[in-house]
Amino acid sequence: MPDPRRKSPKSKYTEDRMIPGSFEGETVTRRRFMVGSANLAGGVAAAAFVLPALGFAVGSVFERQPTRWEDVGSVFQFPDDTYVPVNASVEIGVGETGKTTVYMRKHNPQLDGPVKDEYDRFMAISTRCAHLGCPVRFVEAAERFICPCHGGVYDFAGKVSGGPPVRPLDRFYTRVANDRVFIGPRYSVNSELQRFTPRDPGEPLDGIGQYAYPARFTTAKP
Numbered sequence: 001m002p003d004p005r006r007k008s009p010k011s012k013y014t015e016d017r018m019i020p021g022s023f024e025g026e027t028v029t030r031r032r033f034m035v036g037s038a039n040l041a042g043g044v045a046a047a048a049f050v051l052p053a054l055g056f057a058v059g060s061v062f063e064r065q066p067t068r069w070e071d072v073g074s075v076f077q078f079p080d081d082t083y084v085p086v087n088a089s090v091e092i093g094v095g096e097t098g099k100t101t102v103y104m105r106k107h108n109p110q111l112d113g114p115v116k117d118e119y120d121r122f123m124a125i126s127t128r129c130a131h132l133g134c135p136v137r138f139v140e141a142a143e144r145f146i147c148p149c150h151g152g153v154y155d156f157a158g159k160v161s162g163g164p165p166v167r168p169l170d171r172f173y174t175r176v177a178n179d180r181v182f183i184g185p186r187y188s189v190n191s192e193l194q195r196f197t198p199r200d201p202g203e204p205l206d207g208i209g210q211y212a213y214p215a216r217f218t219t220a221k222p
């Protein structure tokens with residue numbers, strides 16, 4: 001004998017469930033069907049906006065870019081007591097706008113200490129000010145890098161010696177092959193000249209700054 005307390009299983013047909021306006025053989029109510037369709041259409045419309053933006057934002061993370069080394073001159077053309085400006089391409093495929101000035105000199109043991117590794121035999125200093133990014137200029141008479149925008153001053157090694165910049169000038173990796181000097185990717189440094197992945201201007205790297213301003217995926221410009 002069936003237990004009266006036990007609920008009989010619900011029929012899948014709307015007609016059996018006594019839903020007003022139901023048709024024979026119908027399993028989904030028109031209301032539910034319309035709600036589902038509207039949600040689906042909303043999801044497709046949202047994806048059409050969100051997915052391209054997401055791809056643009058994080059696509060470069062998955063893009064494998066080989067390290068590019070650019071020949072900037074002979075090992076004999078760079079002294080160790082002053083800088084020689086070279087024109088280097090830091091972005092490929094955009095013509096002249098992808099070029100920038102990089103100040104080059106040979107490693108100077110009295111100033112730079114012992115050579116750290118194979119990337120340290122020549123110094124390549126970026127001209128992008130670490131305050132807001134204006135181009136700095138090396139003034140030989142003063143042995144200083146000067147920024148014309150807000151009076152930022154950097155010493156001969158590129159460390160801040162005055163004004164608002166929050167860290168030394170960025171540098172580029174260098175290496176030597178067949179008596180030629182090549183420059184590679186840019187990196188940032190803290191006031192001890194320790195290397196960090198490239199940061200944007202205005203981002204300090206001393207103390208907590210290195211954690212407060214993590215590198216962006218796409219921060220690889222000069």
Ligand code: FES
Pocket residue numbers: 129130131132133134147148149150151152163164165
């Ligand atoms: S951008 Fe160089 S000091 Fe402000």
